Amino acid sequence: MVNGPDNILDGKAVAKTIRQQLESQIQAFQTSRGYVPNLAVVLPSEEPDACLYAQNLQKWFQKLGLGCFVHQLSSSITQEDLCAYIRSLCSSADVHGVMIQMPLPDGVSYLSVAEALDPMKDVEGIHPYNFGLLSIGNPQVVPSTPMAAATLIDHYGIDVSGKNVVVIGRSNVVGKPFAQLMLMKHASVSVLHSRSKSIRDYTLNADIVAVAVGRPNTLTADMVREGVIVIDFGINFVNDRLVGDVDFEAVSPLASFITPVPGGIGPLTNLMLASNLIKLALTQP
Ligand SMILES: Nc1nc(=O)c2c([nH]1)NC[C@@H]1CN(c3ccc(C(=O)N[C@@H](CCC(=O)O)C(=O)O)cc3)C=[N+]21
Numbered sequence: 001m002v003n004g005p006d007n008i009l010d011g012k013a014v015a016k017t018i019r020q021q022l023e024s025q026i027q028a029f030q031t032s033r034g035y036v037p038n039l040a041v042v043l044p045s046e047e048p049d050a051c052l053y054a055q056n057l058q059k060w061f062q063k064l065g066l067g068c069f070v071h072q073l074s075s076s077i078t079q080e081d082l083c084a085y086i087r088s089l090c091s092s093a094d095v096h097g098v099m100i101q102m103p104l105p106d107g108v109s110y111l112s113v114a115e116a117l118d119p120m121k122d123v124e125g126i127h128p129y130n131f132g133l134l135s136i137g138n139p140q141v142v143p144s145t146p147m148a149a150a151t152l153i154d155h156y157g158i159d160v161s162g163k164n165v166v167v168i169g170r171s172n173v174v175g176k177p178f179a180q181l182m183l184m185k186h187a188s189v190s191v192l193h194s195r196s197k198s199i200r201d202y203t204l205n206a207d208i209v210a211v212a213v214g215r216p217n218t219l220t221a222d223m224v225r226e227g228v229i230v231i232d233f234g235i236n237f238v239n240d241r242l243v244g245d246v247d248f249e250a251v252s253p254l255a256s257f258i259t260p261v262p263g264g265i266g267p268l269t270n271l272m273l274a275s276n277l278i279k280l281a282l283t284q285p
Helices: 011-033 048-064 079-090 110-116 128-136 144-155 175-184 199-203 248-254 266-283
Strands: 038-043 067-072 097-100 164-168 188-192 208-211 229-232 236-238 241-243
Touching: 011 048, 011 144, 011 266, 038 048, 038 079, 038 266, 048 067, 048 266, 079 097, 079 110, 097 266, 110 128, 128 175, 144 175, 144 229, 144 266, 164 175, 164 199, 175 188, 175 208, 188 199, 229 248
Parallel strands: 038 067, 038 097, 164 188, 164 208, 208 229
Antiparallel strands: 236 241
16 A cells, blocks of 8 residues: 555554554453453444444454443433433443443433443543543543544644644534543643634634534635644545545645544544543453
8 A cells, every 4th residue: 555645644554553552451451350341332223324333343342352242222212211221231240331322312311321321331431520530631531532533643743732722513522522632731722613603713723623513524725724733523424425524635735634534533433442441441340
């Protein structure tokens, strides 16, 4: 394979390195404990996309040498029943981490399922206690997608201290925790969203722009200055093709670094989840 343009933040390549580190961690864990860390994935949906993602995640975890079981539930499950299910999974000594796959069924609140988790088994760091630890700047586990971006930034030796970071999107699983991670690394952070005015005024002044909106072409070439670093969290399907939230073709010639989709954040996301699982399993008896 030929090398890509030298401004690509190559998640696929970095994933290879991190994968090797995790494999030796898992081997060491198994040698000392006699079992492997075990993830429970709660899938409260029958949507083909969601089921496929869960299946792939399970295969991927098992290939890495980790336990992973998908708990398929009906999308008509009530909030009360889903929370009870999560609590019972968390109380099992054989389960070291629990992930609740998004999206949630109608009528189920994010806060209720996050609170149903045991913070010590919360593999994505979504329980208010873990989110609080992140906000304080002393996290235990960090949501996997923003952690993937921070890992990529670190890996390329990009120093964010004092930089203007603009985050477009304020979800609890991506935008908000990513903003906290950048704050922890001493960036000046602006978080923009659907009610924000003059987004371009912010992005034109940004050293780093991260986009987590879920809409193609949210960031266009006229919105950034030359030398910008672009992080694209988007996962969108357009005519069966996976694209991010950034107009990659037009923005990448201006960027000093940019994450492609696919091949940027995505390949690191599952690795961060696995890393969190091992971390949690190590703290359990
Ligand atoms: N609680 C929760 N946490 C999640 O992290 C979560 C979720 N729910 N629900 C579903 C989405 C989807 N998701 C992806 C992870 C990796 C790739 C990935 O590896 N993408 C590859 C491409 C894969 C391909 O081409 O099919 C890439 O970007 O290069 C994609 C999507 C995590 N999700």
